[in-house]
Amino acid sequence: MINPDSLPAQRGITCSDLTVGYDRHPALHHLNLQVPAGTLLAVVGPNGAGKSTWLKVLAGLLRPMTGTVSGLSAPGQPGPRVAYLPQHDQADRSFPVTVLEMVTMGLWHAFGAWGRLRPEHHDRARQALAAVGLQGFEARPIDALSGGQWQRAQFARLMLQDATTVLLDEPFAAIDRRTTADLLAILHRWHAEGRTVVAVLHDLDLVRAHFPTTLVLARRCVAYGPTAEALSDAHWAEALALHEPFDEDAPLCAPAPLSTATPLAPVQA
Numbered sequence: 001m002i003n004p005d006s007l008p009a010q011r012g013i014t015c016s017d018l019t020v021g022y023d024r025h026p027a028l029h030h031l032n033l034q035v036p037a038g039t040l041l042a043v044v045g046p047n048g049a050g051k052s053t054w055l056k057v058l059a060g061l062l063r064p065m066t067g068t069v070s071g072l073s074a075p076g077q078p079g080p081r082v083a084y085l086p087q088h089d090q091a092d093r094s095f096p097v098t099v100l101e102m103v104t105m106g107l108w109h110a111f112g113a114w115g116r117l118r119p120e121h122h123d124r125a126r127q128a129l130a131a132v133g134l135q136g137f138e139a140r141p142i143d144a145l146s147g148g149q150w151q152r153a154q155f156a157r158l159m160l161q162d163a164t165t166v167l168l169d170e171p172f173a174a175i176d177r178r179t180t181a182d183l184l185a186i187l188h189r190w191h192a193e194g195r196t197v198v199a200v201l202h203d204l205d206l207v208r209a210h211f212p213t214t215l216v217l218a219r220r221c222v223a224y225g226p227t228a229e230a231l232s233d234a235h236w237a238e239a240l241a242l243h244e245p246f247d248e249d250a251p252l253c254a255p256a257p258l259s260t261a262t263p264l265a266p267v268q269a
């Protein structure tokens with residue numbers, strides 16, 4: 001279904017002094033990070049650490065307060081495509097569309113705003129649904145899927161997006177082991193095809209088992225590098241300690257002081 005030779009050249013993701021927030025309150029401070037193209041990256045940290053916020057800025061849904069992100073194209077813009085899967089519970093499933101129609105939207109880049117859906121588009125959506133184990137679900141309304149089936153359908157849509165960078169926010173939350181294993185296999189396939197895959201996760205054992213590179217966030221970068229080093233007990237304890245005293249009403253941020261959590265050197269995946 002996917003021809004990795006057709007992937008456009010990627011530059012990786014570079015964040016330079018990136019600060020992002022809401023209503024002038026920074027949620028993530030002064031992030032300096034280079035993620036090489038083709039990296040399989042886990043993003044971990046306590047609740048409220050800024051993980052989803054980072055993904056949203058990478059997806060082009062939030063603008064930086066200061067600093068820059070480079071290497072990614074905004075949605076609908078020319079250049080390497082970015083696909084984004086928001087958190088499971090943020091999806092609005094009240095639209096009266098079928099599973100096939102929802103998955104076919106992954107081909108939006110192929111038929112465009114004024115293009116027509118052709119039978120071959122539906123055929124490709126059927127193939128993607130079969131690849132995630134949802135053959136026979138094509139005509140179901142999307143609000144009649146279980147949580148795991150919904151997530152499988154989302155992965156089918158992502159497959160059709162054929163993006164060079166795939167951003168996943170807690171893709172395995174509230175998903176059973178079998179579905180998680182099936183979706184992890186798809187994620188590994190994307191990585192083997194040379195795509196950059198970034199996933200926000202809470203299951204640290206799963207991260208250690210499947211992700212070569214990890215970013216530990218706690219409103220700033222605590223550690224970044226090979227998972228065994230970045231996800232040490234010391235870094236995790238530091239992430240929890242840094243996060244707890246955060247003051248929501250603090251004035252606009254000052255540059256983060258350097259700490260023992262100087263990011264590790266980025267690695268090639």
Ligand SMILES: Nc1ncnc2c1ncn2[C@@H]1O[C@H](COP(=O)(O)OP(=O)(O)OP(=O)(O)O)[C@@H](O)[C@H]1O
Pocket residue numbers: 022023027045046047048049050051052053054
């Ligand atoms: N739309 C918003 N408006 C205002 N503040 C927000 C908004 N979204 C997130 N925040 C705040 O930004 C901070 C970071 O939130 P974010 O969702 O990025 O954390 P997270 O690490 O993904 O957390 P979790 O693990 O709980 O999903 C939190 O203090 C949160 O309350």
